[in-house]
Amino acid sequence: MHPETHLALHHTRATDLRAEAAAHRLAAQARRPYAIRTRLGWTLVEVGLRLASPRPAFAH
Known part of the structure; x- marks a missing residue:
């Protein structure tokens, strides 16, 4: 393929x-x-x- 034709096709595809x-x-x-x-x-x-998970028990 001719280089200028290849370049024209490349520019068209890029566009x-x-x-x-x-x-x-x-x-x-x-x-x-x-x-x-x-x-x-x-x-x-x-x-x-967060509402559905149980709260951890705290030791007093």
Whole structure:
């Protein structure tokens, strides 16, 4: 393959990959509100586990 043709194909593929990465980045930013839901959910699980576990007996 001619070097200039190879370079042109490389530039075209690189442009396509950059566009795909930008689209993926925008989609990830649109899903950000779920991160708060996930954090809140795991906090509730932690609180529930603390409430459900028995307290250690203290010696007086």
